[in-house]
Amino acid sequence: MQLILRDIRALAGVTGVAVVVKSDGRIERMFPAAFTERHTAELVKLLTQAYQRLRGFARLSLRFERVVVHLFNQADYLLFVTVLPDQDEAMVETVVKSKLAAISREIARDSRPTRATMNTGDPTLSKQADPVMLILDICNAVNHLVGPELGLVRAANAWRQARDIVAEKNLGMAALEIEPGGRLMVRKGRILAPSADNIESLAWMVRHFFGFLGTEGPAAEEAFFTAAKLHKTTLEHHGFYHFLEAALGKSDTTVPVRKPAVRT
Numbered sequence: 001m002q003l004i005l006r007d008i009r010a011l012a013g014v015t016g017v018a019v020v021v022k023s024d025g026r027i028e029r030m031f032p033a034a035f036t037e038r039h040t041a042e043l044v045k046l047l048t049q050a051y052q053r054l055r056g057f058a059r060l061s062l063r064f065e066r067v068v069v070h071l072f073n074q075a076d077y078l079l080f081v082t083v084l085p086d087q088d089e090a091m092v093e094t095v096v097k098s099k100l101a102a103i104s105r106e107i108a109r110d111s112r113p114t115r116a117t118m119n120t121g122d123p124t125l126s127k128q129a130d131p132v133m134l135i136l137d138i139c140n141a142v143n144h145l146v147g148p149e150l151g152l153v154r155a156a157n158a159w160r161q162a163r164d165i166v167a168e169k170n171l172g173m174a175a176l177e178i179e180p181g182g183r184l185m186v187r188k189g190r191i192l193a194p195s196a197d198n199i200e201s202l203a204w205m206v207r208h209f210f211g212f213l214g215t216e217g218p219a220a221e222e223a224f225f226t227a228a229k230l231h232k233t234t235l236e237h238h239g240f241y242h243f244l245e246a247a248l249g250k251s252d253t254t255v256p257v258r259k260p261a262v263r264t
Contacts, residue, residue, distance in 0.1 A: 001103070001106045004099050004102050004103055005017050005019070005028060005029070005030040006030060007095070007099065008095060008099060009030045011091065011092055012088070012091075013084040013087030013088075014082070014084075014087075014092065015031070015067065015083065015084060016030065016031040016081070016082040017030050017031075017079070017082070018030070018031070018079070018080055019077050020077060020079075020080075020144075021076065021077050022076055022078065027144060058073055059072055059093075060073070063085075066084075066085070067085070068082070068083045069081070069083075070089075070093070070096070072096060076107055079100070131194045131199060131234060131238040132186075132192050132193070132194045132198060132202065134234060134235070135199075135202050135235070136176075138227045139206065139224075140182075140184055141227040142224050142227060143183065145227065146216070146219055146223050150220070152180075152181045154213075155213075156178050156179070156181065158209050158212040158213055159178045159182060159184060159205075159209055162206070162208035162209040163176050166204050166208070169201070170198065172192060172193070173205070175187050175191065176192060194238065199238050200243040203243035203246075203247050204247045206244060206247070207247035207248055210224075
């Protein structure tokens, strides 16, 4: 993907390019080194608002004093390219359109089942079939969806508080690291096994995260279930929805409640 973005970024006048995958909210981007996380969050917020208001658009240009933002709406992703004013927009559009199919292929390749998950019968399993990693990916997608409104620092603090609470009962959760921008990942050299205890702890961590956000908690909860929808079968199989329903105290809910088949 980075090679494709580099080709677009190399065009005269192009200052940045990013791809937002619709299924899970992850972002592939290439901006100048001086482009901060705050700038990225602002652009993602702008893009998300435009997409929510004009879902049917295929191509949209937003003109500002110092930059033009070109949005390309594809079936599985959104592409936005920032260009300096007074540049040859026809050339930018020609090159970008020649890359759209390649970007789709890269996204499909990244989501292709691996040999280890080919025969599981679960159509949602990807190369990140480890349920722990999948849950962390969904949490990171929530950061991208609500971060522009909440602030990534606030989101990071809420995740840390939530992790610290569950780590009091499950010491293995200390392997989970939250970066300053809110990204969740397993610490280098550590392992967070996909055991039922860890899956349950992650469910409670997500529940506490919603609680620490106060009035913004419902929006984060909605974003979480939206991002998780694609992976419903996998999460249900490992009991995550069952644990999360218990953590949220929901008795009348559409959340799947299948108990985990095996507790490892």
